[in-house]
Amino acid sequence: MIVVVKLGTSVLTAGAQHLDRAHMVELVRQCALLQKAGHKLIVVTSGAVAAGRELLGFPDLPADLPHKQMLAAIGQGQLVHLWQHLFGLYGLNVGQMLLTRADLEDRERFLNARDTLGTLLSHGVIPLINENDAVATNEIKVGDNDNLSARVAILAKAELLMLLTDQPGLFTADPRANPDAELIQEVKTIDATLHRLAGGSVSGLGTGGMATKLQAADVARRAGITVVIASGQGPDVIRRLVQGERVGTRFSAIDDPLENRKQWILAGPPPVGQLQLDAGAVNALLSKGASLLPKGVKAVSGQFERGDAVKLLGPDGNTLAVGLCRYSAAEMAAILGIHSDAIAMALGYDRGPVVIHRDDLVLLD
Numbered sequence: 001m002i003v004v005v006k007l008g009t010s011v012l013t014a015g016a017q018h019l020d021r022a023h024m025v026e027l028v029r030q031c032a033l034l035q036k037a038g039h040k041l042i043v044v045t046s047g048a049v050a051a052g053r054e055l056l057g058f059p060d061l062p063a064d065l066p067h068k069q070m071l072a073a074i075g076q077g078q079l080v081h082l083w084q085h086l087f088g089l090y091g092l093n094v095g096q097m098l099l100t101r102a103d104l105e106d107r108e109r110f111l112n113a114r115d116t117l118g119t120l121l122s123h124g125v126i127p128l129i130n131e132n133d134a135v136a137t138n139e140i141k142v143g144d145n146d147n148l149s150a151r152v153a154i155l156a157k158a159e160l161l162m163l164l165t166d167q168p169g170l171f172t173a174d175p176r177a178n179p180d181a182e183l184i185q186e187v188k189t190i191d192a193t194l195h196r197l198a199g200g201s202v203s204g205l206g207t208g209g210m211a212t213k214l215q216a217a218d219v220a221r222r223a224g225i226t227v228v229i230a231s232g233q234g235p236d237v238i239r240r241l242v243q244g245e246r247v248g249t250r251f252s253a254i255d256d257p258l259e260n261r262k263q264w265i266l267a268g269p270p271p272v273g274q275l276q277l278d279a280g281a282v283n284a285l286l287s288k289g290a291s292l293l294p295k296g297v298k299a300v301s302g303q304f305e306r307g308d309a310v311k312l313l314g315p316d317g318n319t320l321a322v323g324l325c326r327y328s329a330a331e332m333a334a335i336l337g338i339h340s341d342a343i344a345m346a347l348g349y350d351r352g353p354v355v356i357h358r359d360d361l362v363l364l365d
């Protein structure tokens with residue numbers, strides 16, 4: 001089985017300021033056992049910023065992006081060196097891959113990254129993945145390792161994604177603030193109510209809290225990957241999860257996973273525009289599996305170019321789907337509501353009768 005193990009800063013530091021080396025050895029022991037049993041493990045490791053801060057002796061620094069990038073640049077080498085040493089004790093090699101959103105958005109770079117990951121796995125090397133924080137500006141970063149790990153799981157066609165953190169799973173409210181909160185053992189649908197339960201990170205160490213874990217779970221399970229949020233401190237947690245034990249919060253994979261291209265659309269660039277559809281278009285998309293024609297588009301917003309991802313909204317404002325639009329925002333403004341035969345007349349050229357082809361469209365439930 002291909003398994004992605006995401007280790008949050010909260011796990012690697014155990015709530016303290018510095019990396020918890022003793023616990024890292026324990027995590028490596030579990031990974032090594034599974035690897036020797038024939039599984040393929042990929043480790044998405046946070047902790048670069050924490051390692052950088054530790055090395056500098058915890059200086060008071062502004063929490064702005066350049067200073068975080070500095071800490072990550074200092075800490076990443078330390079972090080990987082430590083992992084390399086610990087996996088080496090078990091005779092295992094590691095291979096570092098630092099990614100940004102830009103590497104996963106571009107189809108060619110996505111395929112290159114997929115090949116490298118596949119080659120590492122086929123040689124029994126443990127890929128160690130983190131965001132390339134040193135170069136990741138707001139425009140090109142995924143922003144958190146929960147979402148990054150979901151994309152990595154898709155890249156590797158993993159069966160299981162473990163989001164290991166400092167809580168036993170997703171609770172009905174943040175257990176730090178609500179002692180009565182209860183653990184949710186199984187999630188079947190990720191809806192607005194669930195998103196409301198999932199708060200941010202309050203420890204000052206992690207990024208995103210449960211909110212980003214839920215986003216990651218949503219993306220991964222649509223691609224047919226089972227996701228579990230569990231405590232990284234739990235005894236033998238990695239081995240127990242691989243062996244199918246019920247630990248933490250489990251999100252079962254959606255039975256009918258999206259095909260590759262659609263997985264990429266969902267995991268790739270965030271939508272930069274919106275198309276508002278009329279009721280007829282919504283019906284054609286949802287019940288007939290049709291492509292979107294300009295006639296069914298009532299309004300357009302946002303700045304997008306040809307090929308960019310856009311959200312499709314129903315008459316009530318709900319987001320129904322995400323798709324890659326074959327016309328830019330300016331072109332859409334000129335052709336919305338018209339018959340496809342009239343596109344050439346309106347624009348002076350024609351990029352085909354459909355605005356979003358059904359192969360480029362992902363319906364959201």
Ligand SMILES: Nc1ncnc2c1ncn2[C@@H]1O[C@H](COP(=O)(O)OP(=O)(O)O)[C@@H](O)[C@H]1O
Nearest residue numbers: 008009010165171173174199201206207209210
């Ligand atoms: N509903 C919830 N259930 C569990 N934890 C929650 C919830 N809402 C917010 N949290 C917070 O999410 C934190 C874990 O996320 P985060 O700090 O980003 O850790 P990591 O470094 O593991 O990604 C927990 O410490 C907890 O305070």
Ligand SMILES: N[C@@H](CCC(=O)OP(=O)(O)O)C(=O)O
Nearest residue numbers: 009046047048049144145207
């Ligand atoms: N890339 C950053 C971690 C970003 C992040 O998502 O952190 P976390 O929420 O602890 O998994 C680092 O290595 O410090």
